[in-house]
Amino acid sequence: MIMKFSSFAMRSSRFEARTVLVSLLFLSTSLLSFKLLTSLIVLILSLIFNIRIIKIFTKFLPLILTYLLFSILFGGFSKFPTFVSILSLYLFLHNSDVEELSSSLIYFKLPPRFAYAIAISVRFLQNVLKDLEYLSDLRKFEKFSYLELLKRLTNLIIIRAIAMAESLESRGFNLDKRIKILWKPTSIDWLLLTISASILVLSLFRF
Amino acid sequence: MKFENVWFKDILKGINLEGEKMFICGYNGSGKTTLLKIASNLLKPDRGRIEGKAVYVPQNAEDYILFNSVRGEIFIQAEQSGIDIEKAFRIAKRFGLNIDKKTDELSDGEKRLLTIVLALIRGDCLALDEPFSNLHPTIVKIILNFLKRYEFIIAENRIEFCKDFVWLEDGKIKEPPNFSFDVIKGNFGEVILNVENVTFGYGKPLFKDLSFEVRRGEIVAIVGMNGCGKTTLLKIIAGILKPWCGEVKIKGRIGICFSNPYYHVQENVSFGQAKMKAIMRALNADIVLLDEPTAGLDVEKKFEILNLIRRLGKTALIATHDYEILKFCDEIIKI
Numbered sequence: 001m002i003m004k005f006s007s008f009a010m011r012s013s014r015f016e017a018r019t020v021l022v023s024l025l026f027l028s029t030s031l032l033s034f035k036l037l038t039s040l041i042v043l044i045l046s047l048i049f050n051i052r053i054i055k056i057f058t059k060f061l062p063l064i065l066t067y068l069l070f071s072i073l074f075g076g077f078s079k080f081p082t083f084v085s086i087l088s089l090y091l092f093l094h095n096s097d098v099e100e101l102s103s104s105l106i107y108f109k110l111p112p113r114f115a116y117a118i119a120i121s122v123r124f125l126q127n128v129l130k131d132l133e134y135l136s137d138l139r140k141f142e143k144f145s146y147l148e149l150l151k152r153l154t155n156l157i158i159i160r161a162i163a164m165a166e167s168l169e170s171r172g173f174n175l176d177k178r179i180k181i182l183w184k185p186t187s188i189d190w191l192l193l194t195i196s197a198s199i200l201v202l203s204l205f206r207f
Numbered sequence: 208m209k210f211e212n213v214w215f216k217d218i219l220k221g222i223n224l225e226g227e228k229m230f231i232c233g234y235n236g237s238g239k240t241t242l243l244k245i246a247s248n249l250l251k252p253d254r255g256r257i258e259g260k261a262v263y264v265p266q267n268a269e270d271y272i273l274f275n276s277v278r279g280e281i282f283i284q285a286e287q288s289g290i291d292i293e294k295a296f297r298i299a300k301r302f303g304l305n306i307d308k309k310t311d312e313l314s315d316g317e318k319r320l321l322t323i324v325l326a327l328i329r330g331d332c333l334a335l336d337e338p339f340s341n342l343h344p345t346i347v348k349i350i351l352n353f354l355k356r357y358e359f360i361i362a363e364n365r366i367e368f369c370k371d372f373v374w375l376e377d378g379k380i381k382e383p384p385n386f387s388f389d390v391i392k393g394n395f396g397e398v399i400l401n402v403e404n405v406t407f408g409y410g411k412p413l414f415k416d417l418s419f420e421v422r423r424g425e426i427v428a429i430v431g432m433n434g435c436g437k438t439t440l441l442k443i444i445a446g447i448l449k450p451w452c453g454e455v456k457i458k459g460r461i462g463i464c465f466s467n468p469y470y471h472v473q474e475n476v477s478f479g480q481a482k483m484k485a486i487m488r489a490l491n492a493d494i495v496l497l498d499e500p501t502a503g504l505d506v507e508k509k510f511e512i513l514n515l516i517r518r519l520g521k522t523a524l525i526a527t528h529d530y531e532i533l534k535f536c537d538e539i540i541k542i
Contacts, residue, residue, distance in 0.1 A: 164270055
């Protein structure tokens with residue numbers, strides 16, 4: 001029952017986070033061969049398995065086009081597909097929530113404190129960005145210097161860090177707890193793992 | 208929970224309290240938060256004894272929410288607290304939380320509910336620090352209804368929601384003062400702010416063809432449910448956001464004070480003190496835009512602010528959920 005419920009509990013996307021992490025490891029390693037065919041296959045694979053990221057991918061178009069222009073003008077065009085593939089792999093990571101990824105790190109025997117530190121850092125960064133946005137709005141208005149903006153942001157970061165530390169303690173994250181992450185991979189997870197492992201093997205020997 | 212002769216530095220001076228459901232009210236700096244932190248073992252008292260342990264939830268819900276999805280929050284909290292995951296999700300369901308939402312998509316009320324659910328997964332007794340600030344009265348009533356079956360200790364400035372509250376003053380339990388506040392009548396001049404057919408939204412419109420006028424010396428309240436666009440409207444008037452269509456005409460200098468006072472004040476002072484300082488600074492302008500100015504302020508300071516605006520002859524637009532101050536405002540704009 002717990003097994004069934006846990007898999008439901010931490011699976012917000014098509015793939016479970018462990019599959020995403022392992023596939024990412026395989027695919028990014030296969031990109032090290034810097035071969036055009038490998039890059040294209042990795043790119044197609046990450047787009048096929050998550051149509052959602054195509055939408056986000058289009059937002060990166062100015063960056064991709066700039067890189068393309070520079071690689072044509074100044075050379076290095078052969079690395080262009082690898083660059084695009086790395087970008088798509090990064091977006092592929094967006095399949096899973098950061099807490100799912102950190103829980104899968106716990107599954108792979110990383111200390112929970114370290115795994116949660118990653119997830120909490122991401123959240124903290126989001127809050128800091130929100131604060132920065134508010135301060136930038138206020139700067140337009142009160143016309144204070146960038147140094148003043150930095151001072152105010154630092155102050156806010158300290159206040160947030162203290163509040164977050166208190167919350168962590170209050171929520172019992174200071175206690176060492178043996179956490180069991182139980183998941184059940186489905187057929188689509190196995191499919192992704194098999195394909196990415198095959199790409200890795202083929203990129204090492206054939207492509 | 209039971210407090211027996213609890214002392215802490217010069218903040219708490221021999222507190223004796225006992226109860227299953229306790230509302231603690233008092234002026235800013237009276238020691239409410241310190242008492243909650245002692246109840247949750249986050250602070251150790253210098254003297255005295257405490258029976259029971261509560262789970263502390265801070266005033267700012269965002270500081271308590273650590274992850275990106277409601278599902279993840281509940282799952283990890285259940286794992287961390289060593290309780291059955293099924294039971295944890297049952298609590299969330301009882302509070303009407305949608306576990307498929309991302310935490311950033313939650314309204315202020317839902318965020319508050321999530322913090323309460325997380326605290327309940329951790330323990331049976333809650334220590335909630337100003338849980339109702341920034342919340343619409345309807346949502347406050349829903350939360351109070353949910354809390355009926357649980358043990359809690361709540362520190363709150365909105366005494367209108369606190370039944371049989373205990374008054375904390377200078378670190379001691381005292382008889383609550385007799386509250387009777389009044390706000391000076393204003394003298395109004397010409398129209399200095401004109402909002403004409405303003406439409407704005409994020410994706411879909413928050414408000415359409417909104418029009419109103421504000422005269423010099425008026426205090427205007429902007430009310431509406433959480434997430435209806437009150438802060439957004441203030442940002443449009445301030446010129447921070449550009450409306451999709453429509454126009455804002457202003458005569459005079461504008462000052463703004465956001466809900467979080469630490470955007471304006473850098474000193475290491477309490478939330479209430481920071482709020483007062485931030486509002487004072489904004490009052491240098493002719494028209495002041497105040498986002499939730501009374502959130503986190505004690506009952507006396509709320510009215511102090513309104514009187515100060517009147518005495519200085521300023522014009523104020525206040526985005527608020529505090530219906531206690533509405534009767535002293537000259538106009539109410541409902542979004």
